[in-house]
Amino acid sequence: MDDRPIGVFDSGIGGLTVLKEITEQLPGEDIVYFGDTARIPYGTRSKETVIKYVLQSFRFLMTKDIKAIVIACNTASALAMEEAQKEFDIPIIGVIEPGAKAAVSMTRNSKIGVIGTEGTINSQSYQRKIRKMLPSGEIIGVACPLFVPIVEEGWENSDVAYMTAKKYLLELKEHNIDSLVLGCTHYPVLRYTIDKVLEGKVTLVNPAYETAKAVKALLKENNLLSSKLDGGVQRFYVSDDPEKFKRIGGNILRTEIVSIEKVDIEKM
């Protein structure tokens, strides 16, 4: 048993979808969440810059006596996982591997789509992981940079969202995919619109859910589960003004965010 908290890292607020899944599957675990809100979005930045930001964020989380780190951000998982594992001696779980595994187990025709930010798609991380498990598979990645601002605008079920999804998903439809990885923490919010465009014919894979399952398995395996079965406490840290995070984050979690502090992340 290990009652130290789990560290959850994201480039901003989207990682709360992963935190939510973890607290549902592991209600006794304490969590320290860091969202690098002063430097979002990671999705359009170079690999070098993302690695630097992730290492700084991890250095901060390590000051909180955590027992494991979950990288909730797809871009950070895609670009900085290896470097982070080299530098920190602690179990680290990203969202890519659990998401890729689920897609492989769900596909019937071996045609899998992946959508995400420019950084995630160009890194080929999902595509490579899936291909390794399913060498005969056809994997098509599409970057959808407008999806995050559409979700942040609250327009997820609007005509703009529908037209945008139609443009982005056309190629995937033409390839006749039967499962689609929602490779960005914001995208599950758009699932109804995406499902409508794909005419209900495609299984949508939510890496947040799969990652929480993987976290549970990892903690069990390493005898790191909390002794509490319920009542886990969450503390939040962000690198920009906490007010906006509190407001939008409260909506995602459907509970009020109480403990939140600003961190000067560039000093880490």
Add this chain to the structure above:
Amino acid sequence: MDDRPIGVFDSGIGGLTVLKEITEQLPGEDIVYFGDTARIPYGTRSKETVIKYVLQSFRFLMTKDIKAIVIACNTASALAMEEAQKEFDIPIIGVIEPGAKAAVSMTRNSKIGVIGTEGTINSQSYQRKIRKMLPSGEIIGVACPLFVPIVEEGWENSDVAYMTAKKYLLELKEHNIDSLVLGCTHYPVLRYTIDKVLEGKVTLVNPAYETAKAVKALLKENNLLSSKLDGGVQRFYVSDDPEKFKRIGGNILRTEIVSIEKVDIEKM
């Protein structure tokens, strides 16, 4: 006469529209451009963070022996102009005042619209400046966070752009505005779509053009014009990978970007 370069600052690449106007109106001036590409977009960040980023950027520009600074970024002009003028003993020009002045001189019915990022609109900077010059005016500001990613996607004349503009501009149409400030460096790229939605009835004000005119007047007044009449040299600095900037920037400027270097801006 003063042959030192002009410093042009932007949060990213959009400021090149201002640089372009300056080189057209002042072809003999050397320019040092800094784009804080590792930390774009400024438009959704808190005032405190924007001020910090702007002061760091100015500290860097000051190492280049410049004679004046142009803040091409609307958000930075709106939130950090005052602080910057307090800290640096050099003429500083933002885009807000020239844009506001032009709108006031162009309106006939005193109903003026302003569009920009969340940061620019919420700061009320344009609205306050215009109201000061035109106390009886009706000024309506609307934040349009999807416009920048649409431009960066190259979708400025698509149906998505049209539907988005229709949503954002509805309120302005209902108020019967006759002039509209395009209060973000990216927005002039959308002018055809915006004009279509507004049915050609509204004069669009481009602060980039107005700012270049103001720079020329300021240099003349202070006897700071370059002795060269032509052949000004441009050097570019960015805080993230220069390749993307080079590619998209070359398109905006319609010439190749030759001299470009990466700067570690967090150290400034």
